[in-house]
Amino acid sequence: MPILTITFADETRTVTCATNQLIGEVVLASGLPLEQPCAGRGTCGKCKVIAEGALTPHDEIERKYLLAAERAANVRLACRARVLGNARVTLLPIVVYSNKIFARSDEFRANDDPLGLAIDLGSTTVAAFLVSLKSGTIYAGAGALNQQTIFGADVIARLHAAREHADQLSALAQSSIRQAIAALKLSQRVWTRIERVVIVGNTAMHHLLLRYPVDRIAVLPFQPYTRAAIQDARNVFGDLFPLHARVMLPPLIGGFVGSDTTACLAAFDFDCARVPMLAIDLGTNGEVMATDGKTILVASTAAGPAF
Numbered sequence: 001m002p003i004l005t006i007t008f009a010d011e012t013r014t015v016t017c018a019t020n021q022l023i024g025e026v027v028l029a030s031g032l033p034l035e036q037p038c039a040g041r042g043t044c045g046k047c048k049v050i051a052e053g054a055l056t057p058h059d060e061i062e063r064k065y066l067l068a069a070e071r072a073a074n075v076r077l078a079c080r081a082r083v084l085g086n087a088r089v090t091l092l093p094i095v096v097y098s099n100k101i102f103a104r105s106d107e108f109r110a111n112d113d114p115l116g117l118a119i120d121l122g123s124t125t126v127a128a129f130l131v132s133l134k135s136g137t138i139y140a141g142a143g144a145l146n147q148q149t150i151f152g153a154d155v156i157a158r159l160h161a162a163r164e165h166a167d168q169l170s171a172l173a174q175s176s177i178r179q180a181i182a183a184l185k186l187s188q189r190v191w192t193r194i195e196r197v198v199i200v201g202n203t204a205m206h207h208l209l210l211r212y213p214v215d216r217i218a219v220l221p222f223q224p225y226t227r228a229a230i231q232d233a234r235n236v237f238g239d240l241f242p243l244h245a246r247v248m249l250p251p252l253i254g255g256f257v258g259s260d261t262t263a264c265l266a267a268f269d270f271d272c273a274r275v276p277m278l279a280i281d282l283g284t285n286g287e288v289m290a291t292d293g294k295t296i297l298v299a300s301t302a303a304g305p306a307f
């Protein structure tokens, strides 16, 4: 069986695969990150990797999307090139603009305040924040790519993929959360002080993480399987979080408006607004929230394609 050696930054993994298997499929199995914005339909030309060895020749789609110079430099589309024998693949760096510490205060090292982790599972980026449960101070924040992008940049492509790859999508979400937390570089002492974890995300991310059925949100009228909060999910995530910490997922609102919006409404006190207020979460899946002080309206749309 062919052996594919995959390199991403300073990490190298060797994977045995089937003859004629797509490079993208093998990378997925390796657990290393790869963006496939059109979910492998061959319409975006963005799943570029550098690959050499026993591979199928460039096909029509690759000739369309890759410059002659790129083809000469062994650039391939991971969703088109197939492995015929031993080969090497180098994954290109994925730019996660939020992959840096957002805010930082070392105060938590000098006090004994109980700590919490706030996780925002976005369609493209996963953010993790270390927070004081006493004062609400955000000490540090960091981000990582949502590795589910190997199944497409948009949530609809991922819901489609969930029909066959639900377990993998959940595992990729958890792995992305793990990466975001790792980027916080918390010591073991700080880790043991974490008492609460709150995870929010849009409806699709929430359901894919929890392995909930997604057939209802993929078709009109796009309703969640459930909107209910989970008060303690510590048994669901293994050792992803400190074992003693209570893990909570706030309720969803409806349609694609998820618990990230619930959290935003709570953070800005929309329920007791004295003046009209508007909030916009301009993400891959974007939401608009508005209130006149009496009624709160929220709406969601796919904002990603605008970029």
Ligand code: FES
Residues within 6 Å of the ligand: 035, 036, 037, 038, 039, 040, 041, 042, 043, 044, 045, 046, 047, 077, 078, 079, 080
């Ligand atoms: S062309 Fe879009 S993922 Fe390969």
